[in-house]
Amino acid sequence: MAVGVAKFPSMPEIAGLRLGIAQAGIKTPDRRDLVVIEVPQGASLAGVFTLNAFCAAPVTVAKQHLAEQGSGVDSARYLVINTGNANAGTGQQGIEDAQATCRELAQLAGVKANAVLPFSTGVIGELLPMSRLLAGLPEAFSSLSQSAEAWSAAGEGILTTDTRAKGATRTLDVNGATVTINGIAKGSGMIKPNMATMLGFVATDANLAPEVLESLLRESVATSFNCISVDGDTSTNDACLLISTNQGARIEGQEALARFGAALDDVMIELAQAIVRDGEGATKFVTLDVEQASSRQEALDVAFTVAHSPLVKTALAASDANWGRILAAVGRAPVDNFDVAAITIDIGDVRIVEHGGRAASYTEAAGSAVMADDNITIRISLGRGADAARVWTTDLTREYVAINADYRS
Amino acid sequence: MAVGVAKFPSMPEIAGLRLGIAQAGIKTPDRRDLVVIEVPQGASLAGVFTLNAFCAAPVTVAKQHLAEQGSGVDSARYLVINTGNANAGTGQQGIEDAQATCRELAQLAGVKANAVLPFSTGVIGELLPMSRLLAGLPEAFSSLSQSAEAWSAAGEGILTTDTRAKGATRTLDVNGATVTINGIAKGSGMIKPNMATMLGFVATDANLAPEVLESLLRESVATSFNCISVDGDTSTNDACLLISTNQGARIEGQEALARFGAALDDVMIELAQAIVRDGEGATKFVTLDVEQASSRQEALDVAFTVAHSPLVKTALAASDANWGRILAAVGRAPVDNFDVAAITIDIGDVRIVEHGGRAASYTEAAGSAVMADDNITIRISLGRGADAARVWTTDLTREYVAINADYRS
Numbered sequence: 137m138a139v140g141v142a143k144f145p146s147m148p149e150i151a152g153l154r155l156g157i158a159q160a161g162i163k164t165p166d167r168r169d170l171v172v173i174e175v176p177q178g179a180s181l182a183g184v185f186t187l188n189a190f191c192a193a194p195v196t197v198a199k200q201h202l203a204e205q206g207s208g209v210d211s212a213r214y215l216v217i218n219t220g221n222a223n224a225g226t227g228q229q230g231i232e233d234a235q236a237t238c239r240e241l242a243q244l245a246g247v248k249a250n251a252v253l254p255f256s257t258g259v260i261g262e263l264l265p266m267s268r269l270l271a272g273l274p275e276a277f278s279s280l281s282q283s284a285e286a287w288s289a290a291g292e293g294i295l296t297t298d299t300r301a302k303g304a305t306r307t308l309d310v311n312g313a314t315v316t317i318n319g320i321a322k323g324s325g326m327i328k329p330n331m332a333t334m335l336g337f338v339a340t341d342a343n344l345a346p347e348v349l350e351s352l353l354r355e356s357v358a359t360s361f362n363c364i365s366v367d368g369d370t371s372t373n374d375a376c377l378l379i380s381t382n383q384g385a386r387i388e389g390q391e392a393l394a395r396f397g398a399a400l401d402d403v404m405i406e407l408a409q410a411i412v413r414d415g416e417g418a419t420k421f422v423t424l425d426v427e428q429a430s431s432r433q434e435a436l437d438v439a440f441t442v443a444h445s446p447l448v449k450t451a452l453a454a455s456d457a458n459w460g461r462i463l464a465a466v467g468r469a470p471v472d473n474f475d476v477a478a479i480t481i482d483i484g485d486v487r488i489v490e491h492g493g494r495a496a497s498y499t500e501a502a503g504s505a506v507m508a509d510d511n512i513t514i515r516i517s518l519g520r521g522a523d524a525a526r527v528w529t530t531d532l533t534r535e536y537v538a539i540n541a542d543y544r545s
Numbered sequence: 546m547a548v549g550v551a552k553f554p555s556m557p558e559i560a561g562l563r564l565g566i567a568q569a570g571i572k573t574p575d576r577r578d579l580v581v582i583e584v585p586q587g588a589s590l591a592g593v594f595t596l597n598a599f600c601a602a603p604v605t606v607a608k609q610h611l612a613e614q615g616s617g618v619d620s621a622r623y624l625v626i627n628t629g630n631a632n633a634g635t636g637q638q639g640i641e642d643a644q645a646t647c648r649e650l651a652q653l654a655g656v657k658a659n660a661v662l663p664f665s666t667g668v669i670g671e672l673l674p675m676s677r678l679l680a681g682l683p684e685a686f687s688s689l690s691q692s693a694e695a696w697s698a699a700g701e702g703i704l705t706t707d708t709r710a711k712g713a714t715r716t717l718d719v720n721g722a723t724v725t726i727n728g729i730a731k732g733s734g735m736i737k738p739n740m741a742t743m744l745g746f747v748a749t750d751a752n753l754a755p756e757v758l759e760s761l762l763r764e765s766v767a768t769s770f771n772c773i774s775v776d777g778d779t780s781t782n783d784a785c786l787l788i789s790t791n792q793g794a795r796i797e798g799q800e801a802l803a804r805f806g807a808a809l810d811d812v813m814i815e816l817a818q819a820i821v822r823d824g825e826g827a828t829k830f831v832t833l834d835v836e837q838a839s840s841r842q843e844a845l846d847v848a849f850t851v852a853h854s855p856l857v858k859t860a861l862a863a864s865d866a867n868w869g870r871i872l873a874a875v876g877r878a879p880v881d882n883f884d885v886a887a888i889t890i891d892i893g894d895v896r897i898v899e900h901g902g903r904a905a906s907y908t909e910a911a912g913s914a915v916m917a918d919d920n921i922t923i924r925i926s927l928g929r930g931a932d933a934a935r936v937w938t939t940d941l942t943r944e945y946v947a948i949n950a951d952y953r954s
Contacts, residue, residue, distance in 0.1 A: 189883035190876030190901070225872050227902030260869025261903050372873050446855075446941075450949035460669025463634050464781050467599030474598035492599070493636030494670050532855075533950070534943045540859035541942070 139413045139421040139510050139530070142300040147287035147318045148307065151341040152176035152381035154280035155290040160272025162265055163220030163258060170269065171293040172241065172276040173215040173337065179381045181205070181212050181253075182350040184357050186374040193223045193230030194254040195373060197238065201250040213247045215377065216276075217255040217294050217335065218269060219322075224372035225261040233264045240270045244277045257296050257322060257335055257373050291320040294335055297539060298322055298414050304406035306399040310392055313385035315342045317399055321361075321407040323374075323414075336361060336376035336407055341384030342396060348387075352397055353378040360404035363436075364412050365443045365529045412528045417535030420452045423513040424527045428520055434471055435525035438516060441469040449532030452512065457503025459488035466516055478519030483512060548822045548830040548919050548939070551709040556696035556727045557716065560750040561585035561790035563689035564699040569681025571674055572629030572667060579678065580702040581650065581685040582624040582746060588790045590614070590621050590662075591759040593766050595783040602632045602639030603663040604782060606647065610659040622656045624786065625685075626664040626703050626744065627678060628731075633781035634670040642673045649679045653686045666705050666731060666744055666782050700729040703744055706948060707731055707823050713815035715808040719801055722794035724751045726808055730770075730816040732783075732823075745770060745785035745816055750793030751805060757796075761806055762787040769813035772845075773821050774852045774938045821937045826944030829861050832922040833936045837929055843880055844934035847925060850878040858941030861921065866912025868897035875925055887928030892921060 153175055160170040175181070183202050185195050205212050216237055223230045238252035245252075256264070280286075291301035302321045307314050323334030344352070353376070361376055378400075387396045413421050424442055429435035442448055445465040451458035462481055467474070481489035484506040488498050506512070562584055569579040584590070592611050594604050614621050625646055632639045647661035654661075665673070689695075700710035711730045716723050732743030753761070762785070770785055787809075796805045822830050833851055838844035851857055854874040860867035871890055876883070890898035893915040897907050915921070 188873060188876040189878075189880070190872050190885050222869075225869050225898070225902045227900055230902065260867075260873060372869075372876060444853075446945075447949055450946055453946065454950035456950070458669075460631075460634050460781075463599050464597060464669060467597040467781060469598075471598070476599050489634070491636055493634045493639065532946060534946045536855075537859055537862065537941060537943045537946055540856055541863035541865070 138299050139418050144288055144291055144301045144303045145305050146284045147303060147305050148316045149282040150316055150318055150339050150381055151383040153339050154282050155286040156276040156280035157289045157293045158272040158275035161268045162218055168289065168293045169219045170272045170276050171217040171290045172280065174280050175213060175379050176381055176383065179211050179379055180344060180346040180349045181377060181379050182353040183375060183377045184353060186371060188372045190225060190372050192256060192373040193226055193234045194256045195375060196231060197234040198253040198255060198375065201253050204250045212253050213251040214241055214245060215253050215255060216241050219294055219296055220258040221256060221262055221264050222258045222260045222373050223256040223264050226263055229263055233266055236266060237269060241273050244273060255335055255375055260372060287318060294320065294322045296322065297416060300414055302407055302410035304403045306402050308395055308399050310385040310387060315384050316340060317403050319403045319407050321411060323411040334361060334374050334411055338403055339379040341381050343382040343384060343386040344380045349378055349380055352400055356400050356404045359401065360408040363527045364408045365440060365527065409528055412530055415530035416539045417533040418530035419533055420531040421511050422452060422529050424529065425513060425515045427517045427524045429518050429523040430521035432523045432525055435523050438466060438469040438471065439525050439527035441465055443527055443529035446532055452531035453533045455507045457483060457507045459494065459503065462514065463489050480517045482515040483507065547708050548827050553697055553700055553710045553712045554714050555693045556712060556714050557725045558691040559725055559727055559748050559790055560792040561588065562748050563691050564695040565685040565689040566698045566702045567681040567684035570677045571627055577698065577702045578628045579681045579685050580626040580699045581689065583689050584622060584788050585790055585792065588620050588788055589753060589755040589758045590786060590788050591762040592784060592786045593762060595780060597781045599634060599781050601665060601782040602635055602643045603665045604784060605640060606643040607662040607664060607784065610662050613659045621662050622660040623650055623654060624662050624664065625650050628703055628705055629667040630665060630671055630673050631667045631669045631782050632665040632673050635672055638672055642675055645675060646678060650682050653682060664744055664784055669781060696727060696729065703729065703731040705731065706825060709823055711816055711819035713812045715811050717804055717808045719794040719796060724793050725749060726812050728812045728816050730820060732820040743770060743783050743820055747812060748788040750790050752791040752793060752795040753789045758787055758789055761809055765809050765813045768810065769817040772936045773817045774849060774936065818937055821939055824939035825948045826942040827939035828942055829940040830920050831861060831938045833938065834922060834924045836926045836933045838927050838932040839930035841932045841934055844932050847875060847878040847880065848934050848936035850874055852936050852938035855941055861940035862942045864916045866892060866916045868903065868912065871923065872898050889926045891924040892916065
């Protein structure tokens with residue numbers, strides 16, 4: 137199940153960036169499961185990673201290799217991503233396997249081992265099948281290409297329980313030159329703020345100072361990948377990389393930087409929303425808008441308390457406008473001195489809660505009508521201040537339980 | 546579904562306490578849904594209530610009436626409990642309805658209105674059917690009895706989606722006299738710390754100073770009702786009352802107080818565990834023991850992070866020893882400077898995690914064997930200190946989703 141129509145855009149080329157793919161047979165023999173991304177000398181890379189204390193071996197190694205990079209000629213040159221196995225909970229052997237993967241690709245490419253950043257997704261706690269993985273690297277390396285087909289193959293090659301590939305692209309004009317931003321992502325469960333089982337790789341040909349790249353990534357992630365939740369679980373493997381090949385137009389000045397940032401946000405939000413739409417067992421795409429909070433953190437706390445409530449999520453699955461469950465979830469959010477009389481809650485354009493109880497204007501018929509849609513917006517106004525947050529989530533269905541009870545993922 | 550065998554003990558009488566029940570037709574015409582508990586003049590009462598900001602009208606009124614009581618002759622005299630309707634999210638009308646219920650019972654009994662404490666459980670956001678509720682009060686009042694049958698009828702009369710009544714009883718010898726503690730409780734979903742949709746009424750004939758009763762209740766709740774979770778949701782209506790009729794032996798001195806406290810803990814924990822065993826759709830009863838934490842709060846944080854993880858709970862439903870999901874949940878607990886190398890995790894007597902990854906001794910066969918049981922203990926040792934917490938929870942099944950998606954509760 138997934139909400140809405142699948143679409144993977146045709147990606148323009150990003151000057152200097154190539155993608156390759158192979159069928160390594162990491163978990164199953166019949167799918168392409170190994171992706172290599174090549175970036176040119178002089179590229180810049182920024183990354184954000186899971187906050188899970190049990191982070192996976194590739195996260196440890198990728199962070200270390202990224203920290204060892206300078207800018208310019210010493211930048212990282214390759215990303216290697218396998219699906220089917222997360223190389224998490226694998227102790228010292230996992231670290232050695234991630235390093236061996238980097239060494240092998242570095243040798244093929246004629247670069248240093250720490251110019252390679254490894255990423256893994258899939259089952260936790262099993263050792264990588266290293267002979268099969270390493271045997272797949274030459275095929276992935278030799279297939280490197282800038283083409284739209286390479287982007288879509290890579291989009292497919294990083295999936296796990298996802299039902300569809302997730303890609304987004306934007307172009308913008310900078311002083312008469314076209315700048316492109318492409319992104320691919322994976323993730324459908326274990327999704328919550330701070331990067332839950334998701335991988336995101338976003339690249340641009342724009343020429344950006346490394347420190348600008350870093351802050352662009354952090355700002356964009358804060359309102360996209362860190363504002364989604366499927367089940368409140370956070371993975372050991374999450375990572376989001378932003379790459380600039382620096383071969384296109386230079387982004388300078390406030391105006392150009394703001395336009396670039398907005399386009400980057402568009403790509404990141406489209407990818408983040410695609411992850412929610414493909415949430416395990418999802419039949420609803422839910423936007424939670426929390427307004428009039430006294431801080432952004434407070435707004436996020438309320439939004440995620442509602443987003444994680446199994447009773448709200450099962451009501452959404454049933455298209456039941458059980459506003460009492462939304463009210464109860466808001467009421468248990470970690471907010472001091474909540475004045476419930478000041479809170480209003482709307483589903484779409486139907487006011488459901490005001491003055492501490494059900495809105496006088498509310499009718500079951502209106503509630504049922506607005507809940508019948510696949511796309512539902514719940515707006516919660518706290519009456520405490522001027523801060524806000526927007527979070528996306530899904531319903532909780534029998535299918536979610538079936539997926540996660542029946543499969544070892 | 547529920548875990549284990551249903552049993553409601555035969556309750557000894559509590560001197561001075563009587564229970565009555567009626568069929569008021571609050572939600573459905575065919576069940577007894579209105580309970581009255583009478584306590585004698587000179588009884589002491591202590592209560593703890595939901596922290597949900599949208600607390601229900603009866604919670605507001607019960608807290609107010611409890612605060613207005615003195616001890617001795619001015620103590621509260623009646624509890625009135627309806628199921629089928631929570632009188633929550635009902636605004637000012639809800640408050641007036643709860644007060645009217647108190648007034649009506651007070652008139653029947655010849656006491657002041659604030660000597661009555663109201664409690665409600667059931668659907669949120671609908672007004673109480675006051676004419677039916679008030680019409681049921683004389684029947685409940687006239688059926689007041691000290692008998693074991695009255696206790697079991699009251700245990701049945703407070704249920705909602707529960708599949709079984711929950712009762713526990715203990716006696717202890719105090720200076721040659723027998724002291725009795727009886728308790729009944731309800732709750733099966735929306736269960737998490739701080740009193741999620743649960744009602745608990747525990748009574749003793751022991752003679753206890755009111756301030757002692759209050760601290761006994763708080764201490765006992767902290768390791769019983771506040772250490773359980775079915776789905777992480779917290780209700781608008783939770784309350785737990787501890788009543789001493791003060792007509793039995795006086796509990797004096799450290800030794801007698803400690804023995805009484807231990808017996809009270811036994812009753813509270815048995816009731817709390819019964820709620821978990823009857824968790825909506827539950828097929829597993831899971832004990833989470835977190836040890837070697839640097840504070841009790843830290844231990845509770847880790848325990849509840851695991852207890853609330855949908856991925857852990859679905860793995861439990863599948864009897865899948867997917868230890869990677871437990872590791873991932875522990876890793877995302879809100880603990881600073883986690884040293885994952887110091888953490889060990891065991892399921893039953895099977896070590897699953899050590900040295901930051903899967904235990905060397907672990908085998909799938911051993912993991913599967915220990916997960917096949919209905920009763921599972923997960924022990925997580927953090928290697929950080931000397932504090933601990935024990936929390937009880939359930940698995941997450943398709944049946945849970947079916948119950949909560951199909952019924953308006």
